[in-house]
């Protein structure tokens with residue numbers, strides 16, 4: 001005889017598929033959701049539904065957006081001469097929280113990782129090349145992670161756009177090689193971006 005009801009086992013199975021959540025944590029979360037008021041639990045369900053139905057990638061920079069363009073691309077106060085290239089939307093968020101960079105972004109949605117079978121075609125490099133060639137950028141900031149793959153991706157972009165003669169800056173100062181941008185602390189990111197501090 002099964003000890004759990006069908007619904008409870010299903011919830012545990014789904015929770016256990018989340019990254020970093022093992023079977024025990026999934027059980028704890030499921031029992032927590034059974035205990036909290038119905039409205040709180042359904043608010044979580046609604047939030048999940050809402051991101052899946054409403055969130056998409058920005059047409060220009062591939063940041064998360066709830067329309068064709070993200071709030072950064074739509075912001076008229078952003079400096080359209082600076083373009084900072086990052087791997088993932090979460091890297092962009094880490095840099096924004098460091099709160100000193102006034103320019104635009106381009107999110108690659110990954111990095112070149114030959115060992116995992118991820119090549120340049122699977123990233124947003126074509127759109128990047130198009131933006132850089134059509135835009136008025138005066139400086140490109142390579143903020144891919146300081147890992148072997150991140151460095152390789154930065155090098156690939158430098159070569160791809162070498163003929164534009166737009167200067168590149170590698171954002172790596174102060175960030176330990178191998179550390180991941182997402183987890184670098186705010187002070188270090190702020191320092192790394194100090195060259196673009198608003199005056």
Ligand SMILES: [Zn+2]
Pocket residue numbers: 058059060061062063069070071072073074
């Ligand atoms: Zn955007």
